[in-house]
Amino acid sequence: MHLTGNGHACQEQIRFFLVSGAADVSSHWNGYGKYDGIVSMNMRRTTIKDVAEAAGVGVATVSRVLSGGSASPATRERVLTVAAQLDYRPSALGRNLRQQRSGGIGLLLPDITDTFYGRLADGVLACARSAGEPVILGATGDDPEREAELIGMLLEQGVDRVIAIPSGDGETWAPTLRAGLTTVFAHRLAAGRDDVPAVLADxxxxxxxxxxxxxxxxxxxxxxxxxxxxxxxxxxxxxxxxxxxxxxxxxxxxxxxxxxxxxxxxxxxxxxxxxxxxxxxxxxxxxxxxxxxxxxxxxxxxxxxxxxxxxxxxxxxxxxxxxxxxPAQDIGYRAAELVLRAGPRRPRSVLLPTELMVRGSCAPRGISRSPR
Amino acid sequence: MHLTGNGHACQEQIRFFLVSGAADVSSHWNGYGKYDGIVSMNMRRTTIKDVAEAAGVGVATVSRVLSGGSASPATRERVLTVAAQLDYRPSALGRNLRQQRSGGIGLLLPDITDTFYGRLADGVLACARSAGEPVILGATGDDPEREAELIGMLLEQGVDRVIAIPSGDGETWAPTLRAGLTTVFAHRLAAGRDDVPAVLADxxxxxxxxxxxxxxxxxxxxxxxxxxxxxxxxxxxxxxxxxxxxxxxxxxxxxxxxxxxxxxxxxxxxxxxxxxxxxxxxxxxxxxxxxxxxxxxxxxxxxxxxxxxxxxxxxxxxxxxxxxxxPAQDIGYRAAELVLRAGPRRPRSVLLPTELMVRGSCAPRGISRSPR
DNA sequence: GAGATGCATGAAAACGTATCCACATCGGGT
DNA sequence: ACCCGATGTGGATACGTTTTCATGCATCTC
Structure with missing residues (x-):
């Protein structure tokens, strides 16, 4: 009760500032963090409703502005300003529930300890970061059973995009596709699942x-x-x-x-x-x-x-x-691109070149090995 | 409309089976997946409500049974059976929104390409898997700015537990702690943040x-x-x-x-x-x-x-x-343990032993190096 | 036997968001 | 002057879950 009242007071304050002169707001509220010690422990998260009230508009309008929908330039600016002032961050939880998907991208690989997969993961991370998407990592240990388990976990999480170095066969991946996940395989294919786009080295x-x-x-x-x-x-x-x-x-x-x-x-x-x-x-x-x-x-x-x-x-x-x-990193990056850009029609698979790097571990066949 | 009606029909069907003889249900509905091609595309996810109706109980009861709450043995068994038949999986989305946290554990490290961090991540994954928790991975590149960005992303996702090899200083980590995240540092500390538990090698x-x-x-x-x-x-x-x-x-x-x-x-x-x-x-x-x-x-x-x-x-x-x-793997595992078992009081930090492995790259100081 | 105590249970509220729909406003065309 | 379409807007709803609260029932106690 007390908290809600307090919050309201703050919002009124902000509205006042906005009316009197938006330019000053930032300087006043830049120090927001200084209130840390006092309110941090029991401060409710700033919601879209708070922003709406503070900006004097409806929640729908705020949502539209922040999601790139249509809005008059005036309200758009006001909403954006207020949102910035309140340090509003839309809750992925609410959004996810509403649109029935968690947005993140799942990454399933055999062993993160293997530098090859490490580099591949790095490529995925790079692309995902530029798209602002979180990456949920799972290590299958090349075990179809564990893979199926992890797939179940991803489904439960509402993840709707997954990149995998598949261990199991088509059967393992049936639930994934049935659930409507956009799937991209990397580095190798799953037996009997050539309907899934893939990014492979040649x-x-x-x-x-x-x-x-x-x-x-x-x-x-x-x-x-x-x-x-x-x-x-x-x-x-x-x-x-x-x-x-x-x-x-x-x-x-x-x-x-x-x-x-x-x-x-x-x-x-x-x-x-x-x-x-x-x-x-x-x-x-x-x-x-x-x-x-x-x-x-x-x-x-x-x-x-x-x-x-x-x-x-x-x-x-x-x-x-x-x-x-x-090109391990590229494989990951391209796979992420594919899974993010998944349009209505299934994207084409990608084949990346390999390269023979001659160093010193090969020699012409010389004297045959001496028997031991 | 059509879909809802269809769904209802199915549930009635199931209830009938349950009444007439539960033993037969599995054999009939084992082949559920065979309906794939027909209904998969527009099949609504099975919700707790469906289970409740099919079992003839309230949603609260189902939730309690599945969350380990108290219930009479009879209803418990009935609910579990029905849930299994319907292949019900609770949606993490709904749960997360309700309890205002996404459950997963965030892992922030400098570079997943580095095998040390790879092994550390593997340890985290191992522990997280046994706890059934998803892991959200982010690579900071040892850049405090990127780290702050990733922290923001985790907050937005509602992640409330994070393991990090910190790059930034105490300032970077202030928002994390303010938001009430349980944080554990691994491998190194953040300057000015000795109030955060850590798992370190000695x-x-x-x-x-x-x-x-x-x-x-x-x-x-x-x-x-x-x-x-x-x-x-x-x-x-x-x-x-x-x-x-x-x-x-x-x-x-x-x-x-x-x-x-x-x-x-x-x-x-x-x-x-x-x-x-x-x-x-x-x-x-x-x-x-x-x-x-x-x-x-x-x-x-x-x-x-x-x-x-x-x-x-x-x-x-x-x-x-x-x-x-x-012990990179152990560091990760222990860190995950700490962050998962975070009780009311802050857990004690952990120091793991290192070991000198003498191989062949050291020799007594011999003739001084010849100048070039 | 009456009141107290415990337990199982279900209805309802809440979490934060996106979207549907209805309404209002405004400009231009007949 | 009237209507119509386009556009901006906000109220209401739904997403699936957990949790609170009140109710009903059975058992126990004095």
Whole structure:
């Protein structure tokens, strides 16, 4: 009761100022923050109603002005001035409930610890920030179940836009689309969901370039060390390798570092005859380097190595790693653009170029590895 | 109109099933999703009211049951059953508006690309997930202005819990606390805001250990390569070094990789006489390694290097980097715990241990570096 | 047996916003 | 002079939930 009365008094005060001369208002009310200690604890949030009363207009008008609707220049200016003076910030809560959507954009990725996804997330954040949209982050751990859980959470939150590096298949994503979420996939697709727009690096060209480079150096027994959801790369790998393909040299790890290392070490141990490895991600590349070192294989003399994704430490490694650079940040940014600009018709998917960065981890096939 | 009528019909249907035999309901309505193609586009969200009507109780009762309030076992079971059948999910939008808070937890950090912050974020996500809370991520770029902007966004969203690696000073964070947000700082403090609980790595001990280790190896001219917000580390560094301190050897970079490299290269070039560097973060360590390589300084023969924060590539580097490991993930997790369990009284801050991991980037001071 | 006590329950209010609709005002055209 | 359309405006409503409050019923106590 007391509070409401107090608030009213303030608003009258402001109206007075506005009438007598708006120019002075700011100087008087700039120090609003100084009232901190006194009123902060139990101060009600400034609502659209307060602004309306202080400006002497209806709430509808305020809402229109602030949402870009039509209004006479005079009232528009008055409303804007008063809103600024009161330091009014529209409550996303009210708006969200009214329009049945929370506005934010959900971002679901396997592992925020992986610098690739980190850079991708950074791109999303950059675009979202320029659009003033909050980003809700979730880590799926490449587990469809956790992914489904997170999707449920997003739905419950009323999020209506989501960018995902999908782990699950079409089934997992059915509820999302059914609920009318605008979805954009990044970096990879979900099996059986080619109706969802996506932003992808040109894996096809990347793999082909890498394979051509390695075969050009004389390599014949080339392994692919893959991760989750790399079916497309695998098919291109097989295709590019043609007759040289050896299914025993194509292995897949789960998302974790441990799994990657285990698989890499197993591969190198099992097949001492292979001369080159294409690692399908920086975690896998890291695992390959560690495993090679553990087995006393020297890169690139004993083993040539190409890694997907250019990370800062690729240059620090010795030898510096030859990589296929992917525009992780761009992927995120473009995905955010797509999901924000989602118009009536479904936007076209985007394919971003990859680039082979030749450093020092590949060499012509020399003397065959000495058996251990 | 048509829709409402349709919805009512469905509810009647369900009530009938429930009366006649609940066991059959699931089998009949399991296939609910099959109606997708027909009704999905214009199907109203299932609300608490629907559940109430279908269960033949009031909305208040449903709310109580679902929020863990008291209710008779009979009604509780009936409500739960109906809710499950209707696949009812409470709308966070409505709840948020009602209780004037959005429930989620905001996470503000300088740069999600930095693996340290990535791991920290991962810890936060882990804890938040187990609590069922969404996380809203924002990247400040170590810029107080952007930070203030993001804080404003969080306030607008009604977020009432925030974890931050603060960039700004107490002034920046005044609005946050004024608005009644429960705030927890992680990894570092904001100047003049020691009233905010924090989760920190034991920098004090870390720096001291590192300095002792280096001086123990005979080093006398030791540089500190710092980043933003490392005032405390600097003071400890000076203190630990005692009479050996040389202000010219204490330099600070901004957050970016470029800045870090520039400062590192400048330092090494300007002072060829220094024999050891303590880098205050993995970006700075990376910069130091690159700069040293560029100047043809061999590590550790010409230059000993210790880096704050243990990252996977520290082992891949040659030589492997001696580091001060920080429990980044734990920091995030604990911070999330604190901010979630925020009771009436302010929780105590937490200090987590650091650990010196000796690898190969430090050596006893040998022959002084040859001048270039 | 009457009053007191406890519990389950539902109607209603509130949260802050956007939008629908009705009304008023004004200018220009017949 | 009258009407009509365009435009600006404000009251009222709805969004889905939680919480308060009053009511009814059953049980307990003296």
């Amino acid at each position: 894996d096809r060209a990347g793999v082909r370039t890498a394979v051509d480079y390695l075969t050009g150096l004389g390599h014949r027994r080339i392994a692919y060390l893959g991760g989750p959801g790399q079916e497309q790369r695998l098919s291109v790998f097989r295709q590019a390798l043609g007759a040289l393909v050896d299914e025993d040299l194509i292995v897949s790890a789960r998302g974790s570092r441990d799994s990657a290392y285990a698989v890499a070490a197993g591969l190198l141990q099992r097949r001492p005859d292979l001369t080159a490895v294409l690692a399908g991600g920086n975690l896998l590349g890291e695992a390959a380097v560690l495993a090679a070192r553990e087995l006393d294989l020297r890169v690139p003399r004993d083993l040539s190595l190409i890694m997907f994704d250019d990370v800062p430490w690729a240059e620090l490694c010795s030898p510096p790693l030859t990589v296929i650079a992917q | 920098d004090r001990a870390g720096v001291r250990t590192a300095v002792d280790y280096l001086t123990g190896l005979g080093h006398r001219r030791i540089a500190y390569l710092g980043g933003p917000g490392q005032e405390q580390r600097l003071s400890v560094f000076r203190q630990a070094l005692g009479a050996l301190v040389d202000e010219d050897l204490i330099v600070s970079a901004r957050g970016s990789r470029d800045s870090a490299y520039a400062v590192a290269a400048g330092l090494l070039q300007r002072r060829p006489d220094l024999t050891a560097v303590l880098a205050g973060g993995n970006l700075l360590g990376e910069a130091a390694v690159l700069a040293a390589r560029e100047l043809d300084l061999r590590v550790p023969r010409d230059l000993s290097l210790i880096m704050f924060d243990d990252v996977p590539w520290a082992e891949l580097c040659s030589p492997p980097l001696t580091v001060i490991a920080q």
